[in-house]
Amino acid sequence: MNRRQRGLAWGRLLLGLLLLVVAVMLWRTTRLRPETAPGPVVAATADAIDAARAAQHLGEAIRFRTITHQDPAEDEVAEWEQLHAWLQQRYPAAHAAMQRELIDGRSLLYTWPGRDTKQPPILLMAHQDVVPVSPGTEGDWTEPPFAGTVKDGWIWGRGSSDDKGSLVALMEAAESLAAAGFQPGRTLLFAFGHNEEVLGSGARAIAEQLKARGLRPEFVLDEGMLVIEDHPVTQGPVALIGIAEKGYATLRLTARAPGGHSSMPPPETAVAVLAQAITAITGSPFPLDYSGPAAEMMAALAPRASFTTRLAVANAWLFEPLLVNQIAATPSGAALLHTTMAPTMLEGSPKENVLPQAAIARINFRIHPRDSAAGVMARVRAAVHELPVELDWEGQPNEPSPVSSTRSPAWQVLAELAAEASGAPVAPALVLGGTDSRVMSGIAQDVYRFMPVRMRLDELGMIHGTNERLSVDNLDRMAEFYRRLIERAAG
Ligand SMILES: [Zn+2]
Structure with missing residues (x-):
């Protein structure tokens, strides 16, 4: 076999494999048909x-x-x-x-x-x-x-x-x-x-x-x-x-500083440290993952969805990134795929010309069933790393x-x-x-x-x-x- 023939043979083999993959994908897709039509609405x-x-x-x-x-x-x-x-x-x-x-x-x-x-x-x-x-x-x-x-x-x-x-x-x-x-x-x-x-x-x-x-x-x-x-x-x-339902936990994030007059501020204030910590935490979102109840929902609905959705769900091993993108396109969809975090409350100085002795933020987490409150805390600690902030739960977290x-x-x-x-x-x-x-x-x-x-x-x-x-x-x-x-x- 010369080089050209070898190339052709490889090409045929790849084409054959590709056709096989497509055939499997289509077969899997057609299997996703509604078993029975939904019954009439009972009067x-x-x-x-x-x-x-x-x-x-x-x-x-x-x-x-x-x-x-x-x-x-x-x-x-x-x-x-x-x-x-x-x-x-x-x-x-x-x-x-x-x-x-x-x-x-x-x-x-x-x-x-x-x-x-x-x-x-x-x-x-x-x-x-x-x-x-x-x-x-x-x-x-x-x-x-x-x-x-x-x-x-x-x-x-x-x-x-x-x-x-x-x-x-x-x-x-x-x-x-x-x-x-x-x-x-x-x-x-x-x-x-x-x-x-x-x-x-x-x-x-x-x-x-x-x-x-x-x-x-x-x-x-x-x-x-x-x-x-x-x-x-x-x-x-x-x-x-x-x-299933998501867990609920609110993190209290506190940055402390000596305080004093805002005309003579130190290089870094409690508010600036707190802002860095919030950015670090929200900059490390929980990964979006197509699994659990959201994947079960998609599998149940795919038979009645468009051909492309059926194709993607039936072949999630290939199209998972696409499915994740689609579902996460809206905030309510994204919430199905991961633990969410939302900074909701901020406290600083009581007066515009007073440096705060404590700057406090509250971040509300909705914990996905695959995560836990301890896992959230570990991720937050890793994210803030060496920033001088205190991390506490506001009340008792509810596990998912x-x-x-x-x-x-x-x-x-x-x-x-x-x-x-x-x-x-x-x-x-x-x-x-x-x-x-x-x-x-x-x-x-x-x-x-x-x-x-x-x-x-x-x-x-x-x-x-x-x-x-x-x-x-x-x-x-x-x-x-x-x-x-x-x-x-x-x-
Ligand atoms: Zn209610």
């Missing part, structure tokens, strides 16, 4: 729940101003007491069937004993408290935030979607089942924390109670994710079920949750019912915020975060903002979903 109004009544009930629940504050002394305890009395009065059959306990002052734990106490219980959660309305924005609301107005197919007010809608839907489901004489096969637990919005103590106290009783739920379902009608990956509706299974029987039931209720394909997801259910990871096998509420991405802003509202249709869909879930999982 939520057809069945067991009276939607108009449920909507009136949610309106009533919104009128109790169960607003939590950073300082619990500012909470108006009487509002919770009225909510509790109202629940008992509105849901008599459910209260007759379940044992009700007050925990940590204002949190509620309901136990509906199952026929078979050997089976692990299931735990359904919601929270009673709401965030305040930002002072000065009350006038921006179309309907007053605490009037609980029901109008034109909507229930208006603070807490309608976060999270009294869920609480009322759970009680509607329990009431309709109890009134029909339903008895669960396994024990059913409802946990309604009273201070979720301030990362409060209620849910943790409930978790400790359950642990002390030797109760280990097979699964927990809480708020946290919903049905996004315009999901960027498929351009259509997707029911996202949260299988474990990642729950997408193969368990509980997942199967949830995914089926979620698809049925929403008419949308189902995908696992990572929750960027925090929910009460994070404290249940230690006592439960799997923890899921989902409600079958359909919303567009541009509607999510109202949840802690102005004009929070929930459609009657969504409330009804939620109550029907919980009812079916209780029948299926605890029947």
Whole structure:
């Protein structure tokens, strides 16, 4: 073989390999087809729940101003007491069937004993408290935030979607089942924390109670994710079920200096050192990585995505950098792929002509399930290296949750019912915020975060903002979903 022939042979071999790679890629891509078309949207109004009544009930629940504050002394305890009395009065059959306990002052734990106490219980959660309305924005609301107005197919007010809608839907489901004489096969637990919005103590106290009783739920379902009608990956509706949530930690960064008059500054001031340290920390971001819940979500959605997305997801071994770039193009996408850091607060001198004796910054971290608070601290220490700054946690960091299974029987039931209720394909997801259910990871096998509420991405802003509202249709869909879930999982 001469040189030319050898070259040709190599060329053919390379071409052959290339064609083989392309063939494998295409084969993998075509395998990513939707297994079944999403089922028809179940007419939520057809069945067991009276939607108009449920909507009136949610309106009533919104009128109790169960607003939590950073300082619990500012909470108006009487509002919770009225909510509790109202629940008992509105849901008599459910209260007759379940044992009700007050925990940590204002949190509620309901136990509906199952026929078979050997089976692990299931735990359904919601929270009673709401965030305040930002002072000065009350006038921006179309309907007053605490009037609980029901109008034109909507229930208006603070807490309608976060999270009294869920609480009322759970009680509607329990009431309709109890009134029909339903008895669960396994024990059913409802946990309604009273201070979720301030990362409060209620849910943790409930978790400790359950642990002390030797109760280990097979699964927990809480708020946290919903049905996004315009999901960027498929351009259509997707029911996202949260299988993990990020951790939360705030770092306090302090630079100290002698202080003095700003007319005679030393070469380096506390503020300058602090600025260098912030730049060093934010200049060393956590690597973006295509793995964990985000990769699971992409794998679930790819069959319904464009050909290029399918091609990339099916061949992530080759296209991972491309996928990472695509997903990280938006801040919310990037947050799925790594631990984020956001400098949020700065303190220096109290006066413009006084050198500060301490300059302080706070950096808020949202820790990806693959990282830990200790790992964050180690990275920060390496980044600031020899800069003279003190590093402390502001309060106790919350570690990220474990990642729950997408193969368990509980997942199967949830995914089926979620698809049925929403008419949308189902995908696992990572929750960027925090929910009460994070404290249940230690006592439960799997923890899921989902409600079958359909919303567009541009509607999510109202949840802690102005004009929070929930459609009657969504409330009804939620109550029907919980009812079916209780029948299926605890029947
Ligand atoms: Zn909430």
